[in-house]
Amino acid sequence: MTLLKQILEVCDLLDSPKASGMQFKELLQERGADIVEVTIVGGEKGSTDFIKVVVKGTDPQAPKLGVVGRLGGVGARPLQLGLVSDADGAIVALACAFKLAEMKERGDVLAGDVIIATHVTPRAPVKPYKPVPMMESPVDIFKLLKLEVDPSADAVISVDATKANRVIKSPDIAITPTIKEGWILKVSDDLVDIYTWVTGHEPYIVPITMQDITPYSTPVYHINSMVQPWLYTKAPVIGLAVTSRAVIPGSATGVTDVYALDKACRFTLEVAKGFTAGNVKFYDEEEYRKLRELHGDVGELLRKGAPR
Numbered sequence: 470m471t472l473l474k475q476i477l478e479v480c481d482l483l484d485s486p487k488a489s490g491m492q493f494k495e496l497l498q499e500r501g502a503d504i505v506e507v508t509i510v511g512g513e514k515g516s517t518d519f520i521k522v523v524v525k526g527t528d529p530q531a532p533k534l535g536v537v538g539r540l541g542g543v544g545a546r547p548l549q550l551g552l553v554s555d556a557d558g559a560i561v562a563l564a565c566a567f568k569l570a571e572m573k574e575r576g577d578v579l580a581g582d583v584i585i586a587t588h589v590t591p592r593a594p595v596k597p598y599k600p601v602p603m604m605e606s607p608v609d610i611f612k613l614l615k616l617e618v619d620p621s622a623d624a625v626i627s628v629d630a631t632k633a634n635r636v637i638k639s640p641d642i643a644i645t646p647t648i649k650e651g652w653i654l655k656v657s658d659d660l661v662d663i664y665t666w667v668t669g670h671e672p673y674i675v676p677i678t679m680q681d682i683t684p685y686s687t688p689v690y691h692i693n694s695m696v697q698p699w700l701y702t703k704a705p706v707i708g709l710a711v712t713s714r715a716v717i718p719g720s721a722t723g724v725t726d727v728y729a730l731d732k733a734c735r736f737t738l739e740v741a742k743g744f745t746a747g748n749v750k751f752y753d754e755e756e757y758r759k760l761r762e763l764h765g766d767v768g769e770l771l772r773k774g775a776p777r
Contacts, residue, residue, distance in 0.1 A: 472507055472734040475564040475571075477728050483543045483559065484552040488591045490518025497566055501574040510588070510616070515607030517542070519616050524569040526745055531581030532706035534741050535622030536704035537698050538562025538586070538720070539629040541604030542593020545720045555593075555604035555719035557630035557711040561733045562587040568738060581745030586617040595720045601633045603693075604719035610685050610694060611776050618701040622638050624744055624751045625702060626737055630694035631675065632717040632724075633711030641729040642736065645708035646677055647752045648699040651768035652679060652760060660740065660750040667736045675710050677731065684775035700775045705751035709733055 482492055490507035497505045504523035509516055538558035540544045545553050566585045566592075572578070594605045606613060618625065637643050644664055647654040680689045682696055695708035711729050743749030 470735065471731055472564050472568050472738070473727060473731050475567040476560060476730050476734065477757055479560050479563045479567065480552060480725060480727070483556055483589065486546055486591050487641050488543060488589055489706055490520045490589050493520055493563060493589070497570060498571040500567055502566060502570040507727050510608050510612060512606070512608035512612070514594050514605070515590065515592055517588040517606065517608050519588045519613070520563070520586065522566040522585040524566065524573055526579045526581040528580050531745050532623040532747060533582040533584060533621050533626040533636045534744050535626060535704070536562055536565055536583060536585045536737055536741070537617045537626050537627040538568045539694055540587070541606045541719065542590040544591035544593065545595050545604060548595055549720055549722050551722035552725055553604060554613070554632055554717050554721045554724045555630050556725070557730060558628045559587045559589060561628045564734050565737050568734070569741070579742055579745045580747070581704070583722065583741050583745070584619045584622055586619065588613060598633065600635060600716050601718035602720055603633060604768065610697065614697055614701050618698045620702070622702065624704050625698055625706040626709050626740060627695050627698045627706060628709045628711070628733060628737065629693050630714040630719060631693055631695060633719055634692050635716060637673065637675045637710060637712055638714050639712045640714055641712065642667060642733050643673035643675045643712050645675040645710070646698055647705045648682055648696050649705040649709050649752055649757060650766070651682065651771040652757065653679070653682065653700070654752045654757065657707070657751050659743070660751065661679060663739045663743065663749070664736060664776040667739060668732055673712070675709070677709060683771055696739070700772055707751060709736065
């Protein structure tokens with residue numbers, strides 16, 4: 470099973486100065502998505518089309534998975550023409566939405582709901598960053614994070630292009646440890662199993678640090694905003710990084726790797742199947758309970774600076 474068909478369709482739609490959320494709303498409704506909402510969100514540097522898609526499962530009581538496509542923008546016009554590296558999060562989220570809707574129409578329905586959120590803007594700003602320039606969203610990150618994290622989600626996969634760094638240089642995808650309420654927990658064995666089955670190689674793990682989980686308002690280095698959704702949920706969050714061996718700016722064009730995106734989509738889909746069926750865990754509940762009992766709540770401390 471591959472999602473190359475959906476990925477190529479999404480890339481073609483996004484690779485345009487006229488890319489918009491309404492294009493995807495119409496197509497997703499045609500394919501059978503249960504709920505598709507598009508909201509224009511404005512900011513000081515422009516606006517973006519926020520997209521939320523729900524593909525419902527067979528059991529309303531089953532666990533629900535949130536999938537967040539994190540990014541600044543799918544394009545950096547007028548500085549750059551074409552689809553940028555930073556678009557990976559939106560591509561994976563939207564391709565998964567297409568696939569899940571199509572699966573449901575064919576009769577393959579997951580046990581629980583999958584709630585997909587991302588945004589589309591072909592004109593995002595670029596800011597200086599080390600080691601290479603970084604894409605920015607035209608809208609405040611905290612405004613978007615609040616929209617992206619659905620309160621009903623029992624776990625969240627946050628997908629983001631993670632190529633503009635020197636610490637995780639794998640050839641396709643990598644995952645982070647699980648983040649829950651400020652705690653960086655061990656990497657989930659269940660998720661590592663799915664990762665190795667999907668990729669066919671050993672797991673690559675993003676070296677997330679305490680700095681990375683502090684809000685973006687904290688003036689320190691962050692690898693990117695991949696795990697920032699933890700700020701607005703009590704559910705466990707993992708980052709799914711689309712990576713590269715070379716250091717590639719988020720604003721670079723001509724670098725979209727559909728085979729890496731396919732692995733990211735297949736990983737997300739397999740996690741969705743297993744998690745909503747109750748067969749995949751993001752963290753060890755007993756170990757987390759012991760950490761909280763012995764060391765208390767670190768979430769409030771680490772959320773300082775993030776608006777409520």
